[in-house]
Amino acid sequence: MWDALSAALRLVLRLDGDVLAIAGLSLRVSLLAVACGTLVGVPLGALLAISRMPGRGVLVAVLNGLMGLPAVVVGLVVYLLLSRSGPLGAAGLLFTPTAMVIAQTILVTPLIAALTRQVVEDADRELGEQLRSMRLGRWRRARALAFDARFSLAVVLLAAFGRAVSEVGAVLVVGGNVAGHTRTMTTAISLETQKGDLPLALALGLVLIGIVLAVNAAASLLRHHAMRVYG
Amino acid sequence: MDVLRRRVLILAACAAALLAAPAAAEGDRSITVASTTSTEQSGLFGHLLPRFTARTGIAVKVVALGTGQALDVGRRGDADVVFVHDRAAEESFVREGFATGRQDVMYNDFVVIGPRDDPARARGADVLEALRRIAAARAPFVSRGDRSGTHGAELRSWAEAGLDLAAIRGEWYREIGQGMGPALNTASATNAYLLADRGTWLSFKNRGELAILVEGDRRLFNPYGVMLVNPARHPHVKARDGQAFVDWLVSPEGQGAVSEYRIGGEQLFFPSAGAAGRS
Numbered sequence: 001m002w003d004a005l006s007a008a009l010r011l012v013l014r015l016d017g018d019v020l021a022i023a024g025l026s027l028r029v030s031l032l033a034v035a036c037g038t039l040v041g042v043p044l045g046a047l048l049a050i051s052r053m054p055g056r057g058v059l060v061a062v063l064n065g066l067m068g069l070p071a072v073v074v075g076l077v078v079y080l081l082l083s084r085s086g087p088l089g090a091a092g093l094l095f096t097p098t099a100m101v102i103a104q105t106i107l108v109t110p111l112i113a114a115l116t117r118q119v120v121e122d123a124d125r126e127l128g129e130q131l132r133s134m135r136l137g138r139w140r141r142a143r144a145l146a147f148d149a150r151f152s153l154a155v156v157l158l159a160a161f162g163r164a165v166s167e168v169g170a171v172l173v174v175g176g177n178v179a180g181h182t183r184t185m186t187t188a189i190s191l192e193t194q195k196g197d198l199p200l201a202l203a204l205g206l207v208l209i210g211i212v213l214a215v216n217a218a219a220s221l222l223r224h225h226a227m228r229v230y231g
Numbered sequence: 232m233d234v235l236r237r238r239v240l241i242l243a244a245c246a247a248a249l250l251a252a253p254a255a256a257e258g259d260r261s262i263t264v265a266s267t268t269s270t271e272q273s274g275l276f277g278h279l280l281p282r283f284t285a286r287t288g289i290a291v292k293v294v295a296l297g298t299g300q301a302l303d304v305g306r307r308g309d310a311d312v313v314f315v316h317d318r319a320a321e322e323s324f325v326r327e328g329f330a331t332g333r334q335d336v337m338y339n340d341f342v343v344i345g346p347r348d349d350p351a352r353a354r355g356a357d358v359l360e361a362l363r364r365i366a367a368a369r370a371p372f373v374s375r376g377d378r379s380g381t382h383g384a385e386l387r388s389w390a391e392a393g394l395d396l397a398a399i400r401g402e403w404y405r406e407i408g409q410g411m412g413p414a415l416n417t418a419s420a421t422n423a424y425l426l427a428d429r430g431t432w433l434s435f436k437n438r439g440e441l442a443i444l445v446e447g448d449r450r451l452f453n454p455y456g457v458m459l460v461n462p463a464r465h466p467h468v469k470a471r472d473g474q475a476f477v478d479w480l481v482s483p484e485g486q487g488a489v490s491e492y493r494i495g496g497e498q499l500f501f502p503s504a505g506a507a508g509r510s
Contacts, residue, residue, distance in 0.1 A: 084308035084465060092467065094309050095263060095294055176294035178263075179277075194412030195272050196419070196437030 004202035030164035033104030045116025046142040066110030072169030261290035265310035271295035273430030299378030308465030311473035317380035330458035343445035345424035359392035371423035376406030
């Protein structure tokens with residue numbers, strides 16, 4: 001364990017080029033997936049929160065259930081879609097970073113939508129009456145509530161990022177763990193474990209945890225700043 | 232203000248994400264090779280590919296899987312070249328028309344690995360005798376169970392030893408459905424026997440109490456073949472660059488690079504191109 005810790009420190013301090021590239025790819029893929037998931041998931045969740053339609057309960061239950069989508073199944077489905085023999089094969093996206101972004105987007109969108117639904121629904125309980133009395137349309141109300149709940153939504157996005165950056169099943173299947181091209185932190189950790197280089201695997205794991213902590217710390221600083229400025 | 236400001240922020244974030252996105256910075260020329268965990272995890276590709284790329288300017292993306300999976304990737308047209316080690320499976324791949332031909336590249340050998348103190352007394356030079364003893368002692372044995380070339384060799388050896396795996400298997404026979412590394416990790420953690428390729432064993436670090444018990448049996452010969460995926464079957468296959476890789480591997484330069492690769496002074500792979508090579 002101490003070996004791993006000192007190896008991790010050395011990896012970071014030496015600014016090992018390979019490790020930096022791998023960490024950079026992990027960050028880019030997962031942040032992009034969360035960005036895409038946000039564009040779809042937040043409006044979807046917010047609208048669902050304030051809509052009153054038959055079958056809504058079922059929809060909410062399904063969405064909540066999809067938070068537990070197994071990463072490897074998502075990977076397999078995306079693999080079959082993007083494979084040259086699959087329906088989207090002509091695009092030639094399999095074993096590229098783009099394929100990994102697609103898979104992770106599918107993975108995090110339900111998570112973002114489901115949590116947004118809950119957060120906005122809570123905000124609606126406090127402010128809904130007021131907004132309805134202002135005769136705002138559904139879309140405007142959803143937007144106002146989402147904005148009101150923006151700090152909670154920030155935590156939702158952090159959770160989604162955590163899910164994306166830590167999963168290995170989907171990126172391994174659709175990315176192929178190609179050295180220098182689609183190797184991410186998690187697939188590299190899995191590879192080093194397979195090679196029996198457990199200290200290096202653990203060291204990479206510690207680097208990954210460090211990255212996740214750094215992203216969360218940055219988000220938290222941003223949030224404090226925003227709270228001071230906008231109250 | 233807020234809505235506008237928020238829009239700008241979101242747009243900026245998206246733009247940044249897109250810009251930072253993998254700018255698909257691969258040079259114009261690259262091929263995808265489906266290969267096996269043994270060639271990747273033994274470090275052979277790390278040794279060969281920079282030489283090939285320096286010579287030809289073609290980048291090689293390796294997807295390392297079990298032989299069975301690698302052949303499936305080739306069948307689906309998701310790789311340009313398949314480089315694996317299961318002669319029988321490769322020949323049927325060619326027969327089915329997924330490749331136009333197969334060429335020998337190199338060989339290494341399998342070894343029987345087990346606990347140093349060898350409770351089943353499997354040590355020796357005869358793999359079949361070793362398997363019979365392991366089965367008789369019902370000593371823990373880890374099987375890849377993943378349709379890999381190594382798995383295929385293991386199943387053939389049980390059959391040749393006159394043992395009907397379906398009849399004798401029990402709790403001692405552990406099929407893990409994973410690559411060579413995980414199989415070695417499992418064996419190391421449970422002091423079990425297993426069949427491994429020498430290359431992965433030499434580069435494996437978490438050996439614990441394990442050691443080589445059987446080696447040098449001619450049945451443990453492990454040939455690797457390379458095939459260009461048939462462009463007639465999958466028109467997008469990069470036939471020219473893929474063929475360049477195949478040609479380089481069997482050229483004197485490629486063969487020299489194969490024989491140069493060593494771990495701790497030990498040669499892992501022995502070039503064999505041209506020796507009864509084509510089918």
